Amino acid sequence: MTDIASNGVKSTMQGSSQASDHSEGMNYLQSIPKRVVSLYIPLGIIVTVLLFPFYWMALTAIKPDDQLLDMDKVSPFWTTAPTLKHISKLLFESNYPLWLWNTMFVAVVATVLSIIASVLAAYAIVRLRYKGAQWVGGAIFLAYLVPPSILFIPLATVVFQYGLFNTPYALILTYPTILIPFSTWLLMGYFKTIPYELEECALIDGASRWQILIQIVLPLAVPGLISAFIFCFTLCWNEFIYALTFLQSVDKKTVPVAIVNEFVDGDIYRWGSLMAGALLGSLPLVILYAFFVEHYVSAMTGAVKE
């Protein structure tokens, strides 16, 4: 029963993402040279511009210092003597592994907390439909629109009052304010697609609301949970202003803050290690993204479509 339903939910979702090539039927109306000019060339330019900074980041991270600064001997667009010096310096002679660990710890804990809170809230809003549930749903959407950059000043004093300043808990407790509105909104959309009849059957069989949530709704909402999880994780990893404001000591910082504050000095040879740091800080997210592209896209568009 559960399997059939989950397959149904999955296949409708895949169906919507694969029903894409609408123009296929009319392609014969365009000649190949025209397609090259109107499609491939503009697309090529845009994609190149979008990806060039990453190529440059990666190239700088493996270039030896002399080639970084002398652009006339070897063409700057590639390198003749790739070196792992910058990366090994980063990993073995700096606090970088510690910063990576801090970021990972904060991101995972904040994401898990937010997902638990969001699952409960989304289920209550969509399926319990208590008095005023619609208003609460609207309020959560509004909370999504409150940006961190108008909250960080009062939050800094709140964090200080609660004695959380300069601890990872300052971030673990404040990140959910960014994540919960988003993931609640996303999960509400997923829960709505689960057939109500399944829950009614379970209610008649004597299941409690809690059992229904754990044993019926959550297994069916797994794609939504994955989407919410990786998107929240990315947002946490990306977050800058709270981490910049609430953390002070070098060993507590997260990767984005640490790179901006600790690596940016007057040294002319800093570029190699700076770019290596940026590259290594992005890689975990890019790898995660590579495995879950569809979930990312549905998380991004789902929040807008609802």
Added chain:
Amino acid sequence: MTDFALGRTSAKAPPRESTAWDRLMVNRNWLGFWFMVPAAGFLIFFLAYPLGLGVWMSFTDTRIGRAGVFIGLENYQWLADDSIFWLSVFNTILYTTVASIIKFAVGLYLAILLNEHLPFKAIIRAAVLIPFIVPTVLSALAFWWIFDSQFSIISWSLKQMGLIDHNIDFLGNANNARATVIFANIWRGIPFVAITLLAGLQTVSPSLYEAATIDGANRWQMFRSITLPLLTPIIAVVMTFSVLFTFTDFQLIWAMTRGGPVNATHLMATLSYQRAIISGFLGEGAAISTAMIPFLLAAIMVSWFGLQRRKWQQGEAND
């Protein structure tokens, strides 16, 4: 007959009185309340309360390490005479307007291109989203290096082509620096706009285009009369988000210029950070943040009207 019926009811155990505890655990409203507690707790303590506190702080002279006293509108009066504040307002509006318009135009164009039948479509679409995935600060650092005053690859390439004879000072000159950070913001925002609009484009039925082709419509007419009207609701939502996040941008500026040169790229968010956290005038910083709220409300109103229009199109309400 009557006896028999009575006997049967008395044989069954009398139903248990429903206790207050039962009502707390089964009643729909109470259950809803329990389910909402964790999310509401986070949002009240770390979102709603700080939001109110921020507005209150903007009316006080709080500094770091010293609780403030109520001083009325003094912070705002002070800001009204502060040319740097007005410069930051100008920068913020310029940054938001220019970046949003270009993001929308290029994003829509890219979405339309990606909606065509393409080889390796999935890979291209995945590649387009990468700027959105990578932490903004880290890609901003890459841009900082690309736009370096001495070793910029762009200056180098233009020199090789013979178009310029000395390096462009991208981040040292006020207008160049503005253009550079706007470019970086556009670069970062295009994937979001393009991929969400692509999702909207995919819901447009191909039969509409076929019918239009039979009627002799050209590509521009099809875009103008089919694509654009059907996309309007999703455009409204996407652009609201885009405007909102561009307007309150902080990290890109902080990583690339920190508001320099000579405050030329200070946005309201970076200025409030500088005043509140670096200089320690929390009250004044809070006033700058609070001054952003009316703009945000305007953006939310636009989004709301966009959603209304969508309902109207779906026939949920009378026109």
